[in-house]
Amino acid sequence: MPRTARIPRELRLRPFSGSAAVAAGLITKRSLTGPSWRRLFSDVYVQAAAFDDRDHRMWCEAAAVKLPTGAVSGLSAAYLWGVDMLPRRSPVHVTLPRSARPDRHPRLAVTHQSLGAGDVIRLFGGIPLTTEARTAFDLGRSLPRADALAAVDALLHRRVLRRETLARYVDSHAGLPGVRRVRELLPLVEPLSESPMESRLRLLLHDAGLPRPTPQYEIRLRASDATDGTGSASAFSGAARRGRFLARVDLAYPQWQIAIEYEGHHHRERATFRRDVGRLNALRATGWLVLRFTADDVLRQKGQLIRTVQQAIAERS
Template sequence: MQIGPDGAIRGEVRAAGHQRVAHGLYRIETPELAPWENFLRDLGALRLVLPADAVFTHVTAARLLGWQLPALPEQVPHFAAVRGANRPRRPGLICSRLVHDTKARLVHGLPVDEPAEILLRAARDLGHLDLAIMVDSAARLGHVTDRDVREVLASKRPGVRRLRDVWLSRNEGAESAGETLLHRFHQVLDVPTRSQVDIVDDDGRFVCRADLLVIGTQSLHEYDGAVHRDKAVHRRDLRRERALTRTSYVRRGYTLDDLLNHPAVLMHEFDRLLGRPHKAARLRAWRALIGDSLYSDAGRTRVMNRWYRSTNPVDWARTA
């Protein structure tokens, strides 16, 4: 039996007052703590089964770094990268091979991989839209640069093609996952936009900053997420809308439901705004991206099956 600094136990017997983290790994029960604190304690306990040079990566590291994340399933495995062949195999823990000279950084006291490597590993599993949310967030926070990504892209490792496509179409102005999705929707539908545009009235006074301005029009397109249902935010939004009446701009708000379930309605609206004919190919391209992402049942099933296979599950029924 091995005991960690926070009371985590590596062994076959579960001690009283401990909860299971993974097979043969337990830590002290802390139901009174918030999900974030429990997440940190789970990762701290996992270090008992990981090599000393291991680093957390993929969506695990992205969460530690405070990046925006796509609509992840409720149960997501933990991801780590280790050097050599010593890769622990436990349900709920996916270890990939660390093949580069990494400069691990400590985040909340836990080692994480380099941001560009985190994105590359996520690119192997996630869909285009899912990865775009992480890329936009990492770029906006200044955690990854064009030089960092280009060094990774030159390696020709798995995931490079998807990461390149997403990186070249990134929107560093996106401040939420919803804004990233709205921006990508405009890109797929060939609607030219500018992000995070300062709007002023006729007297030159600042009115607001808009998520997207459709180039060549006075139309502001913004993502309205759940936060806008908060009373304080709603009051601020009303004051903002009244201020916009002093300008020639027209604001249009869109929700996740609009983007996922009613894209044809939005496409027709955009085409009328730009005075152009409809092209069904644009709509098909968007629906294909949604179908491959965690925002669809098919996409979630694909990713979860991939992660399940990566944990090397043992089917004991076949050994009888």
């Protein structure tokens, strides 16, 4: 039986520079070709037991070893800040000085531009990444408009960034390319948005010229709605008279009692479906109209979606 290779404590679990490890006497150059290690980039390795091709953070750590003069940025920085909008097997997005010319690699997406001293922070085990404001700024000027809004909404929702902070950053970087796009996006961002599809749905309504809906609106049962079957509200508690919580909806036009909901895949689960039916019936009983839309509506049936909302508003105005 072959002897199990000894793994130095300093090289466990996280990516490392092979040449630096050899120079430090932690490992031999020959042993790096053995089964105990996985090569990620040129001269960057990780313990085989810690390798997971789907682990984007591992790839970010490897990129930081490979490109010590750069910073993780864009969608990869957003991922480290807790906002995952990465496609499957996404490369690590990094920003490098204009003079840097690393070898091309399918797991690296390189942008060449200058970053200010205050644009980079080291977190998550020392990975250099763009700050929350710089990350939002870069996404706002590089992504398609709907994706950019969804990303900035998510950063605000996770409370890693405040709208005022981003606004100040935009004002202080007025000379950078794409700043106009971010400035136009600022009035549309919404920290209460809970999913990218909610952000996209809200943007569709805005672009159609419809009134801005209230996000995450709480619908409460008023005393006049709470009867005991005889038309009297006297049997209900004081809490009910003040307004008992009935439901929280994604978007709402309270003035017309119109609720707009995005239905994701999780709503197809049996338990969720049963709760949704009861919730929908309760809202209808109190006079609310609930419009429910799917990803297909938001992405491919935009015109019909807008017409549905317009008709509902017209009927209730």
